[in-house]
Amino acid sequence: xxxxxxxxxxxxxxxxxxxxxxxxxxxxxxxxxxxxxxxxxxxxxxxxxxxxxxxxxxxxxxxxxxxxxxxxxxxxxxxxxxxxxxxxxxxxxxxxxxxxxxxxxxxxxxxxxxxxxxxxxxxxxxxxxxxxxxxxxxxxxxxxxxxxxxxxxxxx
Amino acid sequence: xxxxxxxxxxxxxxxxxxxxxxxxxxxxxxxxxxxxxxxxxxxxxxxxxxxxxxxxxxxxxxxxxxxxxxxxxxxxxxxxxxxxxxxxxxxxxxxxxxxxxxxxxxxxxxxxxxxxxxx
Amino acid sequence: xxxxxxxxxxxxxxxxxxxxxxxxxxxxxxxxxxxxxxxxxxxxxxxxxxxxxxxxxxxxxxxxxxxxxxxxxxxxxxxxxxxxxxxxxxxxxxxxxxxxxxxxxxxxxxxxxxxxxxxxxxxxxxxxxxxxxxxxxxxxxxxxxxxxxxxxxxxxxxxxxxxxxxxxxxxxxxxxxxxxxxxxxxxxxxxxxxxxxxxxxxxxxxxxxxxxxxxxxxxxxxxxxxxxxxxxxxxxxxxxxxxxxxxxxxxxxxxxxxxxxxxxxxxxxxxxxxxxxxxxxxxxxxxxxxxxxxxxxxxxxxxxxxxxxxxxxxxxxxxxxxxxxxxxxxxxxxxxxxxxxxxxxxxxxxxxxxxxxxxxxxxxxxxxxxxxxxxxxxxxxxxxxxxxxxxxxxxxx
Numbered sequence: 001x002x003x004x005x006x007x008x009x010x011x012x013x014x015x016x017x018x019x020x021x022x023x024x025x026x027x028x029x030x031x032x033x034x035x036x037x038x039x040x041x042x043x044x045x046x047x048x049x050x051x052x053x054x055x056x057x058x059x060x061x062x063x064x065x066x067x068x069x070x071x072x073x074x075x076x077x078x079x080x081x082x083x084x085x086x087x088x089x090x091x092x093x094x095x096x097x098x099x100x101x102x103x104x105x106x107x108x109x110x111x112x113x114x115x116x117x118x119x120x121x122x123x124x125x126x127x128x129x130x131x132x133x134x135x136x137x138x139x140x141x142x143x144x145x146x147x148x149x150x151x152x153x154x155x156x
Numbered sequence: 157x158x159x160x161x162x163x164x165x166x167x168x169x170x171x172x173x174x175x176x177x178x179x180x181x182x183x184x185x186x187x188x189x190x191x192x193x194x195x196x197x198x199x200x201x202x203x204x205x206x207x208x209x210x211x212x213x214x215x216x217x218x219x220x221x222x223x224x225x226x227x228x229x230x231x232x233x234x235x236x237x238x239x240x241x242x243x244x245x246x247x248x249x250x251x252x253x254x255x256x257x258x259x260x261x262x263x264x265x266x267x268x269x270x271x272x273x274x275x
Numbered sequence: 276x277x278x279x280x281x282x283x284x285x286x287x288x289x290x291x292x293x294x295x296x297x298x299x300x301x302x303x304x305x306x307x308x309x310x311x312x313x314x315x316x317x318x319x320x321x322x323x324x325x326x327x328x329x330x331x332x333x334x335x336x337x338x339x340x341x342x343x344x345x346x347x348x349x350x351x352x353x354x355x356x357x358x359x360x361x362x363x364x365x366x367x368x369x370x371x372x373x374x375x376x377x378x379x380x381x382x383x384x385x386x387x388x389x390x391x392x393x394x395x396x397x398x399x400x401x402x403x404x405x406x407x408x409x410x411x412x413x414x415x416x417x418x419x420x421x422x423x424x425x426x427x428x429x430x431x432x433x434x435x436x437x438x439x440x441x442x443x444x445x446x447x448x449x450x451x452x453x454x455x456x457x458x459x460x461x462x463x464x465x466x467x468x469x470x471x472x473x474x475x476x477x478x479x480x481x482x483x484x485x486x487x488x489x490x491x492x493x494x495x496x497x498x499x500x501x502x503x504x505x506x507x508x509x510x511x512x513x514x515x516x517x518x519x520x521x522x523x524x525x526x527x528x529x530x531x532x533x534x535x536x537x538x539x540x541x542x543x544x545x546x547x548x549x550x551x552x553x554x555x556x557x558x559x560x561x562x563x564x565x566x567x568x569x570x571x572x573x574x575x576x577x578x579x580x581x582x583x584x585x586x587x588x589x590x591x592x593x594x595x596x597x598x599x600x601x602x603x604x605x606x607x608x609x610x611x612x613x614x615x616x617x618x619x620x621x622x623x624x625x626x627x628x629x630x631x632x633x634x635x636x637x638x639x640x641x642x643x644x645x646x647x648x649x650x651x652x653x654x655x656x657x658x659x660x661x662x663x664x665x666x667x668x669x670x671x672x
Contacts, residue, residue, distance in 0.1 A: 081176040082299035083412055084420035085454075094427065094434065104398060104417075104426030105287045106297030117294055119303030145425070145435075147412045147450035171446060173509075174414040174540065181280075181304040183592060183618045184312040215599065228447040238595045238619060245598045246375065246575065250512040251446065266619065273594060274606030274623040 003061065003154065005029040011054040011061075012042065019043045033154075035065065065154065072131070072154035073123060073142075079150035080120040086142035086151060087114050087121065092128050114142065121150070165257045166200040168192075168231030170212070170243075172250045175235035188217070188239055188263035191224035192232040192256075202258055210234075212243040212254035217264045232256070242269055277651045278302040279349070279542045279634030281415050282644035283422070290654075299416035306635065314617050314629035325659050326667075328628045332587070332611045333671035335626065336365060339585035339609065343368040345574040346591030346613075348541035351639025351651065354661035355543070355550045357669060358589060364672045366564045368583065371547040372591060374559040374573035377537045379517050380506055381548045382558045384537065384646075389524045392503060392534040394645045399428035402499030403492065405442040408467065409507025409538040412450035415644075418538070419451070423503075430501070440495045444470060445509060462488045467513030471523045478526050496531035507538040536645050542633070546642035578604045585609040587668075589661065590633070592618040613664055631660035 008029040015025070020041040022028040031037035039062060040046060045055045064074050084106075087093060092113055093101035100108030107115050111125040126132055130139040131153075143151045170190075178187040190210060192202055202208055206221045217239050227233040231254075234240040244252055278288045280302035288298040288306070295303045316328040323331075336342055344362045347355050348371050362369035373381060384391045397404070404423050411418035419425055424435050431438035441459035443452040448461065455461040462485065464470045473483035477490050496502045504524065514520055527533040539545065548558035555561055557568035560576075570576060574593075577583045579601045586608060594602050595618065605623065612624040615632045631637040634651040637660035642648050 078177075080300065081412060081416045082301075082303065083416045084297070084299070085425055088420040088425040089435065098427075102427050104421040106289075116297050116299065118307070119295065119298060119300035144456070145454060147453050173410060173449075176299070176301050176413040176416055179301060179304075181301065182308050182312040183595070183616045186595070186619070226447065226449055226453075233447075236596065241595065241597055241602060242599045245600050249375070249598065250508060270594065270619065270623060272599075273603050 003033060003065070005033055007061065008032055008058065011058050013044045013048075013051060013054075015044070017044060032062065033065070073126065073129070074152050074154065075121050075123065076150045076152065077120045079148040081148070082116045082119045082121065083147065084116055084121075085145045085147065087112065087116060089141050089145045090114060091139065091141060092130060096128070164201060165255045166196075168196060168200075168254050168256045169228050170210070170231050170252055170254045171228055171233050172236055172240040172244060173233055175233075178235050178237075186238045186266050187235065188219045188265075189222055190219040190232045190234050190256075191222050191227045193227040193229050194223050194225060195229050196227070196231055197221070197223050200256060200258075202256070207259050207261060207263055209257045209259040210243065210254050211257075212252050213245060215243055217242055217269075218259055218261065220263050238266060238269055239264070276654070277634060277641075277649050278305065279632075279641060279651060280305050281542055282539050282544065283415050283417055284542060284641055284643045284649050285417055285421060286649060301416065305632070309615075309632045309635050312616050314612070314614050314621055314627050316629050317621075317624075317627040319625060325629060328626050329664060329667050330671070332626050332628060333668055335585055335609050335611060336361075336587065336668065336672060339365070339367075341367065341577075341583045342585040342587065343370065343574055343577055343583045344587045344589065345370050345593070346589040347371045347547050348373070348544040349590040350543060350633050350661045351637065351641060352543065352546045352550055352648075353639045354589075354633075354665055355547050356554075357662060357665035358587075359551060359554055361587070361665060361669050361672065362561075363563050364669060368560075368562050368572050368574070368577060369551070370560045370572065370574040370577075371544060371551075372541060372596075373539070373544050373548055374570075375575055376508060376541075376544065377506065377511055377539045378548060378559045380511070380520075380535070380537045381539070381545055382552070383517075383521050384535065385549065385552055385558065388521055389535040390528060390533070391536055392501075392645070393647055394422040394536070394643065395647075396501070397503050397534075397536070397645075398422050398426050398431075400430045400501035401428075401503045402431070402438070403440045403442060403496045403502035403533075405444065405492070405502075405504040406451055406538070407444040407504055407506050408509025408511070408513050409505055410445065410449040410451050410509075411505075411538065414507070414540050415538060418505075419454070423505075424454070442492050446513070460488065460491065464513070467510060468515070468519065471514065471519050474523050475519075475526050478530055493527070493530060496527065496533060500532050501534070502531060503534045503536060505536055505538040508540075539644055543641040545644055545646060546640065549642055549646070575601045578608075581607070583608060585611070587611045587613070588620060588624070589613045589665075590615075590630075592620050594618075594620040594623065613661065628664055629659065630664055631657035633661065636660065637662070
């Protein structure tokens with residue numbers, strides 16, 4: 001399910017018009033994935049009717065990106081049963097919530113990274129996640145212990 | 157993928173298990189679904205979303221096929237519920253053999269099964 | 276709040292500003308949808324008021340020659356006790372879902388035939404965790420994260436990848452089997468009896484089909500002083516004879532400390548087993564007129580063999596969950612359904628008595644799968660609940 005720049009590039013105008021501020025459409029595709037640019041920055045896509053089909057496809061493709069957090073973590077709620085593995089196994093939770101999530105209960109701290117709400121897991125405070133920020137590390141513990149692959153990390 | 161024939165019946169191993177994503181606590185509806193292993197689906201020409209006829213113990217229901225790697229490799233999984241109960245018996249409560257065939261129309265409605273118990 | 280959704284009976288659920296915290300998908304569904312598809316009092320399809328329905332039920336039960344009471348695994352111990360009183364007054368039969376579920380294994384636990392422990396003990400101490408014929412991901416969703424594999428424990432402070440060893444036994448690669456990665460083993464079996472036999476043979480130093488797998492698990496178990504097996508429906512139906520399984524557990528305990536905890540689904544199945552056991556010395560399928568328990572007195576056998584003329588069905592949905600060869604007989608007898616919802620059985624029942632959702636609209640005691648008793652405090656109190664209904668029926672008889 002990982003989006004790659006090529007898939008996006010194929011649907012762009014490919015004219016290198018530079019209206020988005022990038023030198024090439026390929027570069028724009030990369031920046032889109034990194035969320036440094038928004039689809040709306042590509043003016044021709046929105047102003048020229050001949051790109052309507054492509055624009056719609058791109059919007060569909062990029063939808064999960066909108067929902068993704070800074071850490072590139074998305075939860076597919078349709079697969080989530082609220083088992084809580086991700087909440088309990090998170091090393092940050094273990095450290096910060098030793099009497100709560102670390103021992104299997106719902107988080108007792110106000111700002112956990114993840115929490116089961118309304119029966120599915122939701123991101124609450126992604127800043128605390130080890131994948132975020134200057135000293136980010138490639139922690140994948142929550143994804144590794146999700147029995148239904150409901151948690152995905154975006155590439156790029 | 158070329159389907160050999162619409163009337164290709166394939167033998168399958170079916171297991172019955174709870175499925176949290178299709179359980180309805182309110183009992184207002186029952187989900188007519190069967191989860192087929194991708195290998196089995198490929199072999200039998202069933203695509204995601206197809207309606208299939210599942211026959212076991214001389215009884216038949218139509219269910220909507222979904223693909224899942226969690227199903228047994230040579231068959232499928234039917235969630236606990238009125239459809240599984242209709243097909244199974246206590247000897248083989250959680251695991252039985254059935255034949256599966258791509259079908260047309262809509263999945264069997266609950267009313268039809270209720271009618272077989274009391275009309 | 277305590278969630279009554281399954282035998283985990285999670286006690287850390289709370290509701291704030293309409294949002295349900297910590298309950299799994301199924302549990303949350305109970306809290307957020309408890310007002311949906313409610314049962315409506317009916318007699319022969321006509322809508323009546325609850326008291327009329329109760330009176331009609333009493334009338335039918337009085338006229339009945341062979342009445343049976345069935346269900347009770349989703350209601351509180353206080354109601355289960357009343358149901359047993361009613362069965363006694365009727366000189367009839369009483370049974371719950373455990374007679375085709377894990378009754379035998381719960382009985383073995385209650386009689387001390389297999390050693391058992393609490394889930395809190397498991398969290399603090401257990402090294403090898405065996406999930407045999409159960410897929411908690413769907414049936415007991417928080418089991419592994421709240422009690423067993425994932426939480427840190429007093430003697431297991433380093434977490435699942437260093438301090439625990441997960442073993443999953445199943446006929447297919449379930450979601451739980453997917454989790455058996457590092458320091459873990461998924462044993463795919465076609466015939467559970469062969470694996471049970473292999474464990475026994477390996478301890479005796481003999482060859483066996485699954486000698487490698489069983490040997491490996493036993494070696495891991497020997498490393499620690501606390502290991503546990505959770506058995507579910509897959510185990511029960513995978514083995515024709517559960518005695519062999521009990522023998523295996525005893526044999527394992529010759530070489531390592533291994534406990535057994537039943538992984539039953541229903542919130543208060545163990546409560547019924549314990550309550551009936553205290554009363555008559557049996558966990559299920561009891562006949563008051565015969566003064567004993569027997570397979571022939573299980574609700575499913577009675578119904579299949581057309582031995583009863585009336586069924587009082589409490590908090591369960593046999594049309595939905597019993598095989599057709601059994602449920603099809605429901606149309607031939609008088610059925611009285613006591614349920615908060617318009618279940619599938621209620622839709623064909625002769626009498627429907629609407630009740631409260633246990634744990635949300637009615638308080639009481641439930642017993643967790645490991646035997647720990649919990650007291651449920653409801654969100655609101657509904658007058659017509661299982662205890663009220665069963666008391667009225669008992670008075671009327």
